[in-house]
Amino acid sequence: MALVLNEEQRLLQDTARDFLAERAPVEALRKLRDARDDTGYDPALWREMCELGWASITLPEAYGGLEFGFAGLGLVIEQSGRTLTASPLFASAVLGASAILLGGSEQQKEQWLPAIAAGEVTTALALEESHHHRPQQIDTTLTPAGDGYTLNGSKCFVLDGHSADQLLVVARSSGERDSRDGLSLVLLPRDSAGVSVQRTIMADSRNAANIRFEQVNVPAEAVIGEAGAAWPVLEAVLDRGRVAMAAEMLGLAKESFERTVAYLKERKQFGALIGSFQALQHRAAQIQVELELCQSVVLQALSVVDEQPEQLPLMASLAKAKLNELAKRVTNEAVQMHGGIGVTDELEIGFFLKRARVAMQILGDTGFHKDRYASLCGY
Amino acid sequence: MEQLETFRSEVRQWLEDNCPQSQRSLAAPEEQYWGGRQGSFASEDARLWFERMRERGWTAPEWPTAYGGGGLNPQQARILKEEMKRINARTPLYSLGIWMLGPALLEYGNEAQKQQHIRAIVNGEIRWCQGYSEPGSGSDLASLQTRAEDMGDHYLVNGSKIWTTSADKSDWIFCLVRTDPAAKKQEGISFLLIDMASPGVSVTPIELISGESEFCQTFFDNVKVPKENLVGELNKGWSIAKALLVHERKLMSEMGSDSPREQVPPTVAAREYLPFEDGKIADAQLRSDLVDYEMQMQAIALTHFRTFEERAAKVHSAAPLVMKYAGTEAEKVKSELLLAIMGSRGLGWEGEGFSASELDTLRLWAMSKAMTIAGGTSEVQLNVIAKNALQLPQS
Ligand SMILES: Cc1cc2nc3c(=O)[nH]c(=O)nc-3n(C[C@H](O)[C@H](O)[C@H](O)COP(=O)(O)OP(=O)(O)OC[C@H]3O[C@@H](n4cnc5c(N)ncnc54)[C@H](O)[C@@H]3O)c2cc1C
Numbered sequence: 001m002a003l004v005l006n007e008e009q010r011l012l013q014d015t016a017r018d019f020l021a022e023r024a025p026v027e028a029l030r031k032l033r034d035a036r037d038d039t040g041y042d043p044a045l046w047r048e049m050c051e052l053g054w055a056s057i058t059l060p061e062a063y064g065g066l067e068f069g070f071a072g073l074g075l076v077i078e079q080s081g082r083t084l085t086a087s088p089l090f091a092s093a094v095l096g097a098s099a100i101l102l103g104g105s106e107q108q109k110e111q112w113l114p115a116i117a118a119g120e121v122t123t124a125l126a127l128e129e130s131h132h133h134r135p136q137q138i139d140t141t142l143t144p145a146g147d148g149y150t151l152n153g154s155k156c157f158v159l160d161g162h163s164a165d166q167l168l169v170v171a172r173s174s175g176e177r178d179s180r181d182g183l184s185l186v187l188l189p190r191d192s193a194g195v196s197v198q199r200t201i202m203a204d205s206r207n208a209a210n211i212r213f214e215q216v217n218v219p220a221e222a223v224i225g226e227a228g229a230a231w232p233v234l235e236a237v238l239d240r241g242r243v244a245m246a247a248e249m250l251g252l253a254k255e256s257f258e259r260t261v262a263y264l265k266e267r268k269q270f271g272a273l274i275g276s277f278q279a280l281q282h283r284a285a286q287i288q289v290e291l292e293l294c295q296s297v298v299l300q301a302l303s304v305v306d307e308q309p310e311q312l313p314l315m316a317s318l319a320k321a322k323l324n325e326l327a328k329r330v331t332n333e334a335v336q337m338h339g340g341i342g343v344t345d346e347l348e349i350g351f352f353l354k355r356a357r358v359a360m361q362i363l364g365d366t367g368f369h370k371d372r373y374a375s376l377c378g379y
Numbered sequence: 380m381e382q383l384e385t386f387r388s389e390v391r392q393w394l395e396d397n398c399p400q401s402q403r404s405l406a407a408p409e410e411q412y413w414g415g416r417q418g419s420f421a422s423e424d425a426r427l428w429f430e431r432m433r434e435r436g437w438t439a440p441e442w443p444t445a446y447g448g449g450g451l452n453p454q455q456a457r458i459l460k461e462e463m464k465r466i467n468a469r470t471p472l473y474s475l476g477i478w479m480l481g482p483a484l485l486e487y488g489n490e491a492q493k494q495q496h497i498r499a500i501v502n503g504e505i506r507w508c509q510g511y512s513e514p515g516s517g518s519d520l521a522s523l524q525t526r527a528e529d530m531g532d533h534y535l536v537n538g539s540k541i542w543t544t545s546a547d548k549s550d551w552i553f554c555l556v557r558t559d560p561a562a563k564k565q566e567g568i569s570f571l572l573i574d575m576a577s578p579g580v581s582v583t584p585i586e587l588i589s590g591e592s593e594f595c596q597t598f599f600d601n602v603k604v605p606k607e608n609l610v611g612e613l614n615k616g617w618s619i620a621k622a623l624l625v626h627e628r629k630l631m632s633e634m635g636s637d638s639p640r641e642q643v644p645p646t647v648a649a650r651e652y653l654p655f656e657d658g659k660i661a662d663a664q665l666r667s668d669l670v671d672y673e674m675q676m677q678a679i680a681l682t683h684f685r686t687f688e689e690r691a692a693k694v695h696s697a698a699p700l701v702m703k704y705a706g707t708e709a710e711k712v713k714s715e716l717l718l719a720i721m722g723s724r725g726l727g728w729e730g731e732g733f734s735a736s737e738l739d740t741l742r743l744w745a746m747s748k749a750m751t752i753a754g755g756t757s758e759v760q761l762n763v764i765a766k767n768a769l770q771l772p773q774s
């Protein structure tokens with residue numbers, strides 16, 4: 001059954017929830033922010049998360065994985081949305097591991113997957129080239145040179161781009177600017193000659209970077225899959241990422257909503273708990289309606305990754321669009337319903353508000369996914 | 380799992396063998412069979428289909444076989460529903476008795492009442508209507524004033540009910556009546572079954588904005604009701620009414636997916652009525668409205684499935700509580716969207732110049748306005764969610 005958790009899944013969810021609440025609450029993100037931490041996450045914590053198996057949940061046993069399915073990983077990610085935990089979970093365990101699993105050669109899988117699962121290697125997906133998600137608009141070039149290639153171009157909004165060991169770069173081998181044909185995926189060390197990384201400080205206090213590639217030498221074996229034919233793999237990786245991000249936003253939305261509902265039951269004005277005012281009750285109830293719908297959408301999208309990959313494009317766009325809207329609405333209402341303290345840095349609600357805005361842009365905003373959904377449906 | 384798959388293939392085969400071809404399409408309102416003393420079949424096939432389904436108890440698939448039901452568990456009932464939907468099989472018997480009264484009687488009725496009424500409902504012999512609302516008591520249902528006085532060997536009922544759907548076509552009415560005027564309002568209400576053939580009962584139809592007169596005002600003038608028609612305990616009718624409302628809301632939230640009328644799906648209407656450019660609807664606003672609606676419907680459909688799975692797994696969530704609101708509000712959005720897509724061709728009221736489906740679209744648009752009022756208004760739904768799901772303080 002896809003829409004109700006089984007015993008094992010519930011156990012995983014509870015473990016993740018307890019661990020993150022204790023070891024990586026929102027307070028931990030505040031500390032990383034205030035200390036202007038160089039890494040942007042706690043590597044010791046990441047190792048512990050890997051010891052719990054979180055980076056290997058979806059991987060086949062042959063590569064040191066747990067084969068627990070994407071649904072399991074989604075539950076962990078949802079919990080990390082409740083605590084806004086900064087970690088390589090998304091960039092490495094979702095994007096990096098999926099790209100190598102779906103597109104890599106046997107040798108690449110053996111080389112990288114166990115290392116990612118163990119937390120020894122982290123990755124970042126260098127995709128975007130403009131301020132909107134346009135996965136086909138790639139100008140970065142990969143041109144044959146000697147036995148390998150030369151990489152030139154620049155990327156922005158690369159999550160974990162300044163901290164990851166390896167960069168997964170989307171580049172064009174051939175074809176028109178907006179074409180799906182001719183794209184390639186290469187994996188190279190971040191410290192390769194010709195790679196320059198500029199860390200960007202963003203609203204959510206998480207990791208992102210701008211990266212330039214100037215005459216970077218890329219050996220032939222660094223190409224994931226076939227050069228010029230990366231689109232099907234890339235699209236599947238992006239869809240997995242979208243579903244995972246939707247799961248994170250579900251956790252984020254639930255947490256900020258629950259905190260707000262709790263506040264409605266404790267704050268008094270006009271001699272009454274503000275939660276007794278119908279103007280607030282109805283808005284909160286409408287959010288509950290949307291939350292229930294979004295819960296079903298995310299559960300279904302997660303199970304589709306494992307069980308019905310042919311439906312993944314449609315479900316990924318449904319999930320990302322719906323959760324974008326939910327996260328925006330909930331975080332706005334959370335601030336508003338807290339009144340004056342809602343706009344203070346002291347209250348953690350502001351962290352949820354800011355993370356939601358960044359998450360909404362990751363791998364496609366609402367308009368992108370509505371357009372894609374409509375196109376996939378033929379209108 | 381395997382057993383269920385065997386069940387599915389048996390059901391599929393049985394439907395294949397027993398559902399007449401003519402019964403494998405949406406039923407127009409005049410083709411629906413509602414049973415009762417005035418009930419008639421639109422065709423010989425409709426009768427055949429009804430009788431075959433009744434034989435298996437599948438007019439009420441989940442009810443106990445002891446009273447003529449199908450005795451299916453929730454998973455099996457869902458499979459039957461899915462398999463019927465797969466071939467577009469019509470609902471063999473439309474009935475408030477099945478959807479609303481029956482589940483309450485099975486839970487709260489005594490053995491004699493079950494014997495008298497349940498089988499008659501399954502067999503479509505008696506058609507029921509619902510007598511809750513009154514001119515002065517709508518959302519605030521518990522303020523109802525229709526009186527039932529204890530006269531020793533019977534109750535004497537006086538008052539009137541309003542918005543009684545199909546009262547003029549029904550045989551019996553299940554009513555909420557006040558039996559203790561002195562008690563707190565919820566505590567003086569009883570649940571009473573009344574034969575509408577009793578002297579003193581009269582009905583007047585009311586015309587709606589859709590042009591139909593689906594509902595009536597029902598008057599009770601010194602109506603004598605036998606004491607054995609009281610369901611549950613005296614003055615404890617409110618809890619039965621609440622349990623029954625849950626069934627009504629569930630039903631209404633599913634209405635959209637099982638609408639009896641031919642309403643063109645918006646995506647199909649878009650292809651017929653709108654210009655496309657490069658494979659996309661040219662009007663950006665309508666395209667955006669359409670995708671919003673389609674996404675919402677997919678989310679609602681998934682949530683319906685989730686409620687099924689949760690019920691089977693005995694998991695509790697707030698999902699069932701939000702379905703009436705979400706489903707009926709989405710139906711309104713759909714109707715507005717269809718009018719927008721059809722432009723002036725969606726505005727025909729009757730007669731020449733419009734196709735039957737265009738005319739239906741407008742009538743259903745008018746009906747969609749009623750769905751967020753009937754069975755507890757949308758505002759009342761939000762109150763219920765705030766109270767029961769969020770446990771917000773009450774003023
Ligand atoms: C940027 C900023 C600058 C400010 N500057 C000043 C200043 O210079 N001097 C000063 O004195 N104050 C100042 N304030 C305070 C401001 O006036 C209060 O924040 C405001 O009146 C709301 O009160 P509250 O924060 O206590 O929220 P609350 O009153 O606790 O409200 C919390 C939530 O409950 C809702 N709510 C409350 N009552 C009802 C009701 N009856 N019906 C429905 N909903 C209700 C509110 O709309 C809100 O969403 C400032 C606030 C801000 C944000």
Ligand SMILES: Cc1cc2nc3c(=O)[nH]c(=O)nc-3n(C[C@H](O)[C@H](O)[C@H](O)COP(=O)(O)OP(=O)(O)OC[C@H]3O[C@@H](n4cnc5c(N)ncnc54)[C@H](O)[C@@H]3O)c2cc1C
Binds near residue numbers: 508509510512542757
């Ligand atoms: C198609 C249809 C079929 C029906 N069939 C039947 C039937 O078979 N049997 C039967 O008994 N009844 C039936 N009804 C009646 C239905 O249950 C009532 O119409 C409904 O409960 C609302 O009551 P009302 O019409 O008196 O509106 P009111 O209760 O007067 O409501 C007027 C407005 O005030 C709002 N409002 C009321 N209270 C609150 C509150 N506390 N907070 C916020 N807003 C509030 C409402 O939401 C609404 O917008 C039917 C109604 C319709 C439309």
